[in-house]
Amino acid sequence: MRNGHLDRTVIVTVGTTAAVAISIALISTDDVLKNQLIAVSQTVTAWFKHDILGRPIPSPPSKPPQTGDKLALEIVSPGGVEQLRLIPVPPGATTTGYNVARRTKLLFSTSRKDIVKVNVSHFSVNFADICIRQGLYESAIRNVGYPIVPGFDISGVVSSVPPGCKDFKVGDEVYGATLFGGYSQVVGVPANQLRKIPKGVTPAGAASLPAVSLTAIHALVIAGFPPLGMSKMKLGTNRTVLVHSASGGVGGMLVQFAKKCGAERVVGVVGRKEKVEYCKGLGCDVVVCKEGKSKAEWWKEVEEGNEGRGFQAVFDANGVETIKSSYDHLDMTGRLVVYGFHTNMTHSTSLNPISWLKMLWGAMRMPSFDAMMMCLDSRGLLGFNLSFFENETDLIGQYFDVLNGWIEEGIKIPKINLFDMTEVGKAHELIQSGKSKGKIVIRT
Ligand SMILES: *[C@@H]1O[C@H](CO)[C@@H](O)[C@H](O)[C@H]1NC(C)=O
Ligand SMILES: *[C@@H]1O[C@H](CO)[C@@H](O)[C@H](O)[C@H]1NC(C)=O
Ligand SMILES: *[C@@H]1O[C@H](CO)[C@@H](O)[C@H](O)[C@H]1NC(C)=O
Numbered sequence: 001m002r003n004g005h006l007d008r009t010v011i012v013t014v015g016t017t018a019a020v021a022i023s024i025a026l027i028s029t030d031d032v033l034k035n036q037l038i039a040v041s042q043t044v045t046a047w048f049k050h051d052i053l054g055r056p057i058p059s060p061p062s063k064p065p066q067t068g069d070k071l072a073l074e075i076v077s078p079g080g081v082e083q084l085r086l087i088p089v090p091p092g093a094t095t096t097g098y099n100v101a102r103r104t105k106l107l108f109s110t111s112r113k114d115i116v117k118v119n120v121s122h123f124s125v126n127f128a129d130i131c132i133r134q135g136l137y138e139s140a141i142r143n144v145g146y147p148i149v150p151g152f153d154i155s156g157v158v159s160s161v162p163p164g165c166k167d168f169k170v171g172d173e174v175y176g177a178t179l180f181g182g183y184s185q186v187v188g189v190p191a192n193q194l195r196k197i198p199k200g201v202t203p204a205g206a207a208s209l210p211a212v213s214l215t216a217i218h219a220l221v222i223a224g225f226p227p228l229g230m231s232k233m234k235l236g237t238n239r240t241v242l243v244h245s246a247s248g249g250v251g252g253m254l255v256q257f258a259k260k261c262g263a264e265r266v267v268g269v270v271g272r273k274e275k276v277e278y279c280k281g282l283g284c285d286v287v288v289c290k291e292g293k294s295k296a297e298w299w300k301e302v303e304e305g306n307e308g309r310g311f312q313a314v315f316d317a318n319g320v321e322t323i324k325s326s327y328d329h330l331d332m333t334g335r336l337v338v339y340g341f342h343t344n345m346t347h348s349t350s351l352n353p354i355s356w357l358k359m360l361w362g363a364m365r366m367p368s369f370d371a372m373m374m375c376l377d378s379r380g381l382l383g384f385n386l387s388f389f390e391n392e393t394d395l396i397g398q399y400f401d402v403l404n405g406w407i408e409e410g411i412k413i414p415k416i417n418l419f420d421m422t423e424v425g426k427a428h429e430l431i432q433s434g435k436s437k438g439k440i441v442i443r444t
């Protein structure tokens with residue numbers, strides 16, 4: 001279609017979709033719906049210009065003409081990578097998470113006494129950032145709104161500490177988590193969400209860890225595999241777990257941490273042959289590769305890998321593709337933990353109307369679970385995502401301590417793909433393509 005005759009029906013469909021989306025957006029009072037509709041209409045328009053009319057996509061972001069002291073990256077409005085823009089941070093200000101200052105992307109002053117300022121050297125890109133850019137991340141919309149500076153993971157050097165702060169001093173190399181605001185050269189972070197970078201870990205490596213690791217630790221805790229020392233309960237022996245996408249960001253951490261939390265056997269599932277060895281290196285006892293196999297075939301291998309028994313825990317971020325079967329492969333008393341719906345997010349880089357329809361179709365096919373059956377089976381289904389962080393400061397503090405201890409003992413840090421701040425569009429496209437290996441980290 002790129003080279004030539006425009007298909008009339010396509011134009012009419014696109015025009016109508018965009019017009020309907022814009023009109024609903026204008027009359028809608030629901031922020032989330034509104035943003036999603038804006039995202040749909042913007043991405044449909046971008047797709048139309050690029051794929052149908054053959055116009056080049058602008059490759060943002062370029063440096064702003066007048067740079068301030070420091071820079072941050074913001075998403076102007078829901079849409080494609082063309083919405084990413086570099087902005088100057090006013091002198092003395094920082095970007096910040098929404099738990100520090102709600103509905104603002106920059107922090108000038110705060111009543112909070114625990115804010116440490118960090119000159120950021122690296123931050124990581126997570127799939128959630130793509131969801132924010134597409135207008136699909138509810139807590140970003142509710143707590144910040146657009147424009148928004150996304151970003152959860154940072155590392156860098158402490159540039160100022162609040163009075164009385166004993167944990168850090170100016171010049172300390174630290175890493176940590178922020179609830180948005182991480183795509184920046186200077187971030188204000190509560191001390192509780194920061195730790196010193198353990199010896200032997202690079203700043204880029206440290207910036208790749210918090211979001212995926214804290215997600216993995218929380219998943220294990222709610223699955224009944226609390227890190228040793230966090231629970232006084234005596235746990236049964238011979239317990240096995242299944243990790244989908246075992247070579248992924250969270251998956252790779254789940255595999256390593258499950259062993260540390262007392263799992264006897266870890267079965268990992270991967271999509272490609274070249275990832276099998278990597279997962280064995282992480283500690284999987286059995287790795288099942290889906291490549292070239294039917295669903296029934298690879299599930300059979302999973303069963304054999306667990307000697308026909310059910311799993312005490314299954315960790316699944318695939319979405320409709322596997323949720324139901326994952327549940328069916330739980331042991332009595334087992335728990336299925338869902339922390340995302342990746343296979344059914346769109347993977348095409350220019351979001352076209354077809355991928356939006358596919359997402360909708362995926363949502364419609366999401367299985368439902370019968371509470372009474374869950375009681376009778378004693379099986380559980382649990383879901384969560386990073387948005388719970390805000391008021392759970394004690395819990396997060398403990399998770400961070402556990403993680404820091406494990407990093408000191410030596411965990412495998414994912415392979416890092418480094419990009420510059422001006423290449424963030426490329427970084428987003430890579431993570432969205434589903435073809436990236438390891439973590440994507442941006443150096444500032
Ligand atoms: C996480 O929660 C936010 C709402 O705060 C939601 O918009 C987002 O889609 C959730 N992510 C996943 C993977 O469920
Ligand atoms: C942080 O960045 C500012 C501005 O670039 C610089 O003046 C300051 O020395 C840096 N602080 C540290 C501890 O590196
Ligand atoms: C653990 O499970 C395996 C396989 O089912 C079994 O052979 C073994 O005896 C079990 N060990 C314990 C301590 O229950």
Ligand SMILES: *[C@@H]1O[C@H](CO)[C@@H](O)[C@H](O)[C@H]1NC(C)=O
Nearest residue numbers: 099139387388389390391392
């Ligand atoms: C956290 O607490 C604040 C203040 O009580 C409240 O407004 C906010 O909704 C809470 N956030 C969550 C995610 O529960």
Ligand SMILES: CC(=O)N[C@H]1CO[C@H](CO)[C@@H](O)[C@@H]1O
Nearest residue numbers: 320321343344358359361362
């Ligand atoms: C609607 C949709 O996108 N469904 C897809 C969900 O993921 C599975 C596995 O990748 C696909 O087979 C479905 O087509």
